[in-house]
Structures are given as structure tokens and as C-alpha cells.
Amino acid sequence: MALLAVHAGVPGAEELLAVVGIVVLASTALHGASATPASAWYARRISGKVHEEERESDAAGIFGGDEEVIPRISVEELNEHLQSHQPPLILDVRSRMSYEHDKSRIPGDIRIPPDRIAEWARTVPEGLSVVAYCT
Numbered sequence: 001m002a003l004l005a006v007h008a009g010v011p012g013a014e015e016l017l018a019v020v021g022i023v024v025l026a027s028t029a030l031h032g033a034s035a036t037p038a039s040a041w042y043a044r045r046i047s048g049k050v051h052e053e054e055r056e057s058d059a060a061g062i063f064g065g066d067e068e069v070i071p072r073i074s075v076e077e078l079n080e081h082l083q084s085h086q087p088p089l090i091l092d093v094r095s096r097m098s099y100e101h102d103k104s105r106i107p108g109d110i111r112i113p114p115d116r117i118a119e120w121a122r123t124v125p126e127g128l129s130v131v132a133y134c135t
Helices: 002-008 013-047 059-063 075-083 096-101 114-121
Strands: 089-092 130-133
Touching: 002 013
Parallel strands: 089 130
Antiparallel strands: none
16 A cells, blocks of 8 residues: 555655554564564463373374274174164263264263273273264
8 A cells, every 4th residue: 555655646655654664564563573582481381280181182192092902893883883782881981072062962872971981980880882983
């Protein structure tokens, strides 16, 4: 805009162009210099609010095992198991953030936060078939 004013011959346009140029350069320098420290501060601040289990990104991290050892079943297989004479116990182990965002559920499931799985597992009778789902 200031350059258009100079081109049009508006009185005082050269001073306006100089001021605009200085403001733009100062803004660029300040934003560039503050981006990394501000991002680091924000990361430290938000990490205190994120639950430990939400920092894990896969089933192996949540359940403390090798991902290849954790068996997976399809929706169709789960449906077959649910129709059997001894259906499995369904655990909703989604992170708190995921659960609060989408409260849809599988009928009959039990909600166990991921950081409480080990505690819950000590109370489960041996031989009980359990299917856990997360996102």
C-alpha cells in the first residue's frame, strides 16, 4: 500500500514507506527470534497437562509389550465372538482425550483408562477372554 502511495505521488508517502518497512522488518525479526523459545515454553506447559498414557502412540506402548505379540482382530471377528455362547469382555482403553472427544461405545463394554489397566488386570479371573479397543 505504501509503495502505491509513493507511485501515485501522495505527499509524505516516502516517509510512510520507510515507517512501514521498518515495522515489517522489526516484526519479522521479533517473530523469528521468539518462535523457538515460545514453542519450547508451550511444549513444557502442555506436557504437564497431557496424561502419561496419551503420550504413547500404539498398543505396545500402552500395554508394555511387543506390538507383534499383541493379537489383533477385525470388526467382523469381534462380532462373531460377541455372538458366541461365551462372548469376550470388551474394554474401552482409549485415552482420556480420545474418550472425551468421542463418547461412542461398543454395547456392554467397560471403560478402563490406559493407566489403570495393570491395576484392573490383577482383578480379572484367569481364562477370561478380553478384547481391548483404543484409538
